[in-house]
Amino acid sequence: MTEPCEPLLRVENLTRRFPGVVALNDVSLAVAPGEVHVLLGENGAGKSTLIKILAGVQPPSSGQMMLEGRPVSFASPREAKEAGVSTVFQELSLVPTLTVTENLFLGRLPTRGGLVTRRGLPALAKEALDRVGAEVRLDARVGSLPRSAQQLVEIAKGLMGSAKLLILDEPTASLGDRESDQLLALVKKLSAEGVSVIYITHRLKEIAQIGHRVTVLRDGNYVGGLGPDDEIHDNNRLVELMTGRKPEKLYPRSPRSTGEERLVLQELHAAPDVNGVTMEFRAGEIVGIAGLLGSGKSSVGQACFGLSRVTGGKVVIDGTEVTRITPTMALRRGLVYYPSDRKRQGLALVRPMYANITLGSLGPAGVARFGMVNRRKEQATARAHVKRVNIRPGDVNRRAELFSGGNQQKAVLARGLLHDADIHIFDEPTVGIDVNAKADVYRVMDDLAQAGKAVVLISSDLPEILGMSDRVYVMHDGRVAAHLEGEAITEGSVLASFFGSKTNDREIKV
């Protein structure tokens, strides 16, 4: 995999400017055939911008690209695909109202005599989905699927057909371990077959698993590259390159004292996949909910907040049972939910950042009284929270859609924090967030717990479940498969319960 062979892709002096921001500044890199080239950088470093230029979504301000020694510039992702460059973007490009199959074949449905033929499509679609291990119904509307399943469909779509260069922008961001592992194995296999891969991730351990070479960007600049001879497994070195600082302690844990029950679920049944769940969450502790895709963990959070229909059982907040929950009512009772899907449930992308942060929380944040908004105070509050979760750039008047994916995710967090709530349910809070920002999020959660709030962490990211939780519920098939506490929370015990082995409360040593 070393130099002698001519690189498949060579990028030279690429620069991309936006009004007020230089997203990429004179970046060069080369990708050899069969190489898995990892792009690393903090949120807003310019990774997605780079691959959007490669894939023909945007033109560069200056600089050029050579594919197999020939200069190329693609006017659209379609043109890029025809030239052998396939891309899976960070922001999903699926049509929510169409079915899985229709999305997979979007824009290239086979026709016969001018009419669409569907013969053979299901088999092809099935094959594409099996490749990435997606267990979804072919005729399900994409909009009704959980985000992780959507991501798999998106990946399956990108992998269809043949490619010389495959570009993956944070493909595993909202996937669980099982799906991630399957994808990584697939990338390895493709690379062995000679396909080059540009791979963007914030999960450093994936680099050791599949990466041959790493390019690190910071604030749009190339700050370093590590080849096969360097130590690309050295996470600390990578983090230092990325951030220019020594890595911080990732999982803080200040002394907490567990208080009374805040939220109790009794035999909760909820659409679409919760089948009798009993859980309790207490003041001053962080409780993780782990489980595979389809285990129902995300629906539990949604049901508590009135976003999934409760079909049986009870939700008890602070001792009183609540029925017919709506988000408004949940918030009033001191329960705040941080959605995982920033694009669908999180942000109004066309609105400025400040309005997104105060969205729905003008009253709770104290910037509106009797329905009148104090605009100066609103701006100040938004600025303070942009600082608190470190959204960059810090210009609160920019439209939300102009921020990088990770920075958009931070905006969702900032908004929730405006509510002085006693119960905080985080659904995949660190999707697409860089290492340092992760540490910030964990610190915020730790602070909340220390201040006596009940914190619920629903996550597919096992290390974060292990690192943050005082207790863990592992879900399988819509039920609690295991309830672990303290020493019993280990990678082994959680993984074992993922597949439903019934380890019950006996494991808890109180």
Added chain:
Amino acid sequence: MSADIVAGTAQTTAGGLHSRLFNRLLEFGLLPVLLVVMVVVFAVAEPRFLAMDNLENIGRQSVYLLLITMAQMLVLLCAELDLSVGATVALVSVITALTMSSVAGGGTSAIILGVAAGLGVGLLVGLVNGVVVAYLKVPSFMVTLGTTSVATGAALLLSNGAPVTGIPLAFSDTWGTGVFLGLPVPIIVAVLVAVAVYVVLYWTTLGRNIYAVGGNADAAKVAGIRVNWVLISAFLLCSGLTALSGILLTARVASGEATLGTSFVLLSIAAAVLGGTSLFGGEGRLGLVILGVVFIGVLSNGMNLLRVSSYVQQLVIGVVLISAVALDRLRARR
């Protein structure tokens, strides 16, 4: 880094000066430029155009469209659409006139009752629109098309298709052609309403929620906003302002007419979109929308002065509307 930022602003994208200018134009819209060009053209072609009484004329004529365009804007911001504004004007006009003429003796009580009845029936239309859109999730396009037919039918039925006369003179003298402090009363009303709409949009929670719901209804819901309430409020405000416009128009023509206001549907959407209101919701500025109304007012006044036939005028308005929508798409794609 900060030096980079400066450099970035200094020479934006590949196209340099041209594309920077183009971006600016897209941001504020071509509208101010077009407006100036149009004024110059009309002023040269027809000197009477700039005469004081003609300018006042433009103001007087634009008032009704202004009220309805602001109404339409509130609904467009929610990513909805109100096709029933024209029919609402007609129904309000007929109801107002019928009520006034049926109160014995005319006078102030007749006027108050008539205005109340007109506003009431207008709000009723808005309530139906809002509730059906919010709770039954029927596209507003369909619902308001339906209420259009109902309101038009009712107006024709009640008026037998003829103008309703018998309106107190005091009503049309004050609210139609009256002058207060040297300004036509309808203009004063419209200015006051514009200030109120400005306050609602930018200084109240409701205004923010309207933008939020239009920006992303799901996100608004998750953020704790009662989306259904916001939608109903927007439709109510829309119909209320439309009714007000209908009442003022009734005073102006001194009779209730079931044919009043059919052109407002197209014109209000055109003016709002011309002023940069996005059809996809969540975007739009009141100042520019008012400019959009002025644009249309000047355009039709100028064409009238130049004796452009009404057929050609229709054609021109259509072209303007399509251009405005196309520009909206360009802006969205940027």
